[in-house]
Amino acid sequence: VPMGVLSCMKYLMFIFNVLVFAGGTCLAGVGVWVAVDPAGFQDIVAAKPVLSVGAYLLLAVGIALSLLGFLGCCGALRRSRLLLLV
Numbered sequence: 001v002p003m004g005v006l007s008c009m010k011y012l013m014f015i016f017n018v019l020v021f022a023g024g025t026c027l028a029g030v031g032v033w034v035a036v037d038p039a040g041f042q043d044i045v046a047a048k049p050v051l052s053v054g055a056y057l058l059l060a061v062g063i064a065l066s067l068l069g070f071l072g073c074c075g076a077l078r079r080s081r082l083l084l085l086v
Contacts, residue, residue: 010076013084017072024065031059 075083
């Protein structure tokens, strides 16, 4: 396999993992926002009973995606197969 192809794949995997990390960070941010200030968010969403459960679910999923994206970025830069498989 030519070296240029491997280098391109490395950077594509890094960019994809950065996008996953950014999405997870945004989800975690929205989860924190809803958990801290549910009254400001209730104007946007009509479903009030599931709001507190949804906030913690968004927070948990966001943290998990951020962690996976970070590990993927480290794995892509170091060419670590173990980190990429996680």
